[in-house]
Amino acid sequence: MSKEQRLSEIIAEHQSREGPLMPILHDVQAEFGCVDADSERIIAAGLNLSRAEVHGVVSFYHDFHGEPDARPVVQICRAEACKSRGVEALIADAEAAAGTRVKLATVYCLGLCSVGPNARIGDDLHARLDSDRLKKLIETV
């Protein structure tokens, strides 16, 4: 099945929903690892939106990417609570551990303020991190 056919299937699956764009973008991101310019164009045509509108939504959300990125992602919370619990001191080591292999993303609050510093990998949350635990997480991701 070509990419175009698969996109049409995804679009058809959600088209009748109220607000079909977001679920379509999620599926496309999950399946192809990105929502590239061609996908934006095809989704726009499918939903009777302009290319610009779809691009505006894709570019608004951090979790949608214009091109695929094969690196695993570790999200580190650097909001107030985690900051006060010392996350900033972990960053330099984390970056060194990540190198070019792992993508570190900053997020603001994972909802576990009392047990920070926190990180997230996929749908898994990791609390009470110290430098070693975070390094290990990054190295084994």
Add this chain to the structure above:
Amino acid sequence: MGYERQKDFGTPRVKSEKHVTLTIDGRAVTVPEGTTVMRAASEIGSSIPKLCATDNLKQFGSCRLCLVEIEGARGTPASCTTPAAEGMVVKTQTPRLDKLRKGVMELYISDHPLDCLTCSANNDCELQDQAAAVGLRDVRYGYEGANHLAEPTDHSNPYFDFDPSKCIVCSRCVRACDEVQGTFALTIDGRGFGSEVSAGQTLDNFMSSECVSCGACVQACPTATLQEKSVKKIGKPERAVVTTCAYCGVGCTFRAEMRGEQLVRMVPYKDGKANRGHSCVKGRFAWGYANHQDRITRPMVRDNIDQPWREVSWEEALSFSANKLNQIKRDHGARALGGITSSRCTNEETFLVQKLIRGGFGSNNVDTCARVCHSPTGYGLKTTFGTSAGTQDFDSVEDSDVILVIGANPTDGHPVFGSRMKQRLRQGAKLIVIDPRRIDLVKSPHIKAAHHLPLQPGTNVALLTAMAHVIVSEGLADEEFIRTRCDWDEYQDWARFVSQDKNSPEVLEGVTRVPAQSVREAARLYATGGNGAIYYGLGVTEHSQGSSTVMAIANLAMVTGNIGRKGVGVNPLRGQNNVQGACDMGSFPHELPGYRHISDADTRALFEKDWGVTLDPDPGFRINNMLDAAVDGEFRAIYIQGEDILQSDPNTQHVAAGLEAMELVIVHDLFLNETANYAHVFLPGSTFLEKNGTFTNAERRIQPVRKVMEPANGMEDWEVTQALANALGLGWSYTHPSEILDEIARLTPSFAGVSWDRLEREDSLQWPVNEEFPDGAPVMHVDGFVRGKGKFVVTDYVPTDEKTGPRFPLLLTTGRILSQYNVGAQTRRTANVEWHPEDLLEMHPSDAENRGLNDGDWTTLKSRTGETTLRVKVTDRVAPGVVYTTFHHPATQANVVTTDFSDWATNCPEYKVTAVQVMPSNGPSDWQEEYTDLSQKSRRIAGEMEPAE
């Protein structure tokens, strides 16, 4: 007047019967309920600082500059999003507000280049104004932090630049593109500090995006981020003159913003009643032709068309013309002379040309380009309703519930009205499109037709009769309306006719190729969906059954009671800026101004007395008859004002033969157009920027055209016609078009109340303007039809004689495109060619495959009449069996292939149906080569450098 920006109330006007009274800064103000506090303040001249608000866009509430204090309310709400309420007490200036606003402005300015003195918006910038208004004196944050100052400028659009370094991300451009134009080409890319206005997707620029260059974003921009290139080059305008656009029949009004004699930019006029402050790429930007190097500004003559042109004085050109005209009249009689008026010129100029022909030449051989476009509208609507014009104003579309578009492509042909229609469709009105092509209205962002009926070209009458069949046979007719407003006996005859089985959608499916079920559903929707309005264009009129189709449309409107109020009606979208006016002004061979037949002795007597002449009581020749008679030697001299019949009329070779046979062809135009290749006298014309007068748009709206610069050729066009009349000894002495307008009002009952002074005061008037309608008539036939009882006419479907067969298996239909206008004489001489450099032949993929054609291949397009070559564009916008092209470029000469078939009642040519064959090709046709040679030879001017061989 000096230069002032147009007043901006911040948020849109609200239509409401109920009013509320509030107090703003101690002053009471009463506004319609739903009006915002910002607008209410504006109404009493108290201006609240604002950046993201402008009154043609919905309130947005993002800039946080328009905060106010409201007694009893917490905090400082944004005045642009707060509706005024009864008894509300508002303060717009307090120390607390000053501080807040200053803080906001400080943030904006911390990421803005401080290059005001060298900025193209200097002294015409809302950001600058608001910084001054809030008293910003310093920026505590400094300018060293992260910023957007190094963003590169996008120069890709030929008319405006996008410089994101100056952008404050107020989203006005994005919202203007969405809400006003309806193209949705712009977005905000990214989020937070990284937010940037973006055309299209990541790799797009403005030119490659979906942008149609209407200019709404440029107008909306409060800074120099989106700025006309002409302003960057010339500088800020110093005065503005309100005038009327000379492109299509929408009749947009613009402010011509001037610096001395130089036009800086055309900005849509917010109080314009046709356009309501909007514009398209043509009116807004494509005026560069006015100063194009091809423009001819000195009169020229030659004895025969093989010779090069000779530049001469006006006196010599006029006496050369007068002598020849007199001689031909002496030798062959008055009926050997005639002329063509221009739908591009003013009412006053058109009136004078027909006066010259009828009163001076002495014949009724006057015709106009409406012959080849909307003559069936005149005939059809006069027969059924009693007036040769549309029934509504453009505002009416705001009250429509079902819109039926047939044979029209408003988003390309009448873009500003197309945008207004799309606004209504996005509010929820339903749309039915009857068109062989999948035009943009069928499906484009946020627009989707409820029904698209892609009929075979040439079967309009069959389809409309099938719709009538459904309405009558399913009991959906509005009997009360018909009984009170129409002739009941005629209705019954008609109802019997449409009810016959042969007119059912099921039977006619074989002819129209539209599934019967879709026809039934569309008919039910139109009949029962609320206010139903029909909009149509040349896809209706330019057929052998053009007049029948117009009457079939009128029948549909009457049978459903969709006539005589807001939101309904029958609305021809007229092609040219003043085609309505040209028809009103007596441009047809059988009609004096005001559509009164030439054979009517009383009307004739009125004109004879006023003009001091005797008029020929017999109708004269139509254009095609003039050309036929020329070939036969009976018709010998023609005066053509502002029309290029060689390119625009059907069967080009026949037109050429007719012109070639004439002894005297006088072309009065801006350019040496294609017709001028056969001319003996060339009288240079003036542009709409160089003259005073009036145009009448598709909604019968008479609007002033005002001179903003002196004519490059030395005379306005009415003066040229007057000079020619006086060379013939007629002794005319008009000193201003207002005097001609007075004569028109004196002689034409429907114009009786029109005068230049009144137009100066009231901006526009919709005819009729007379005792019965002292202020004009936005909607016609309100209390009864002009003719008395509405007339149902039986419209038998008669297939055109132009049929497909083995030799010519495809049907060609023609049309126009957004960026080009008609034969392109003007738009081809502007940067609009960047969007449409050549005419292309649209063909369905299956037809292309059968012929081994790929996108972009050269093809020969051949009909029984002739052949031409052009490149193919493979697309499923057209159905299999149908091909489509435009006629904007003389190199293509699309009309070489169109035929002599025409409307049975009015001779309007059948441009929309030609049986053709399409084959691969590797070069221009013989005719194209011959014509190119002739045209190069014919354009030589003695004394100018010959082009190198």
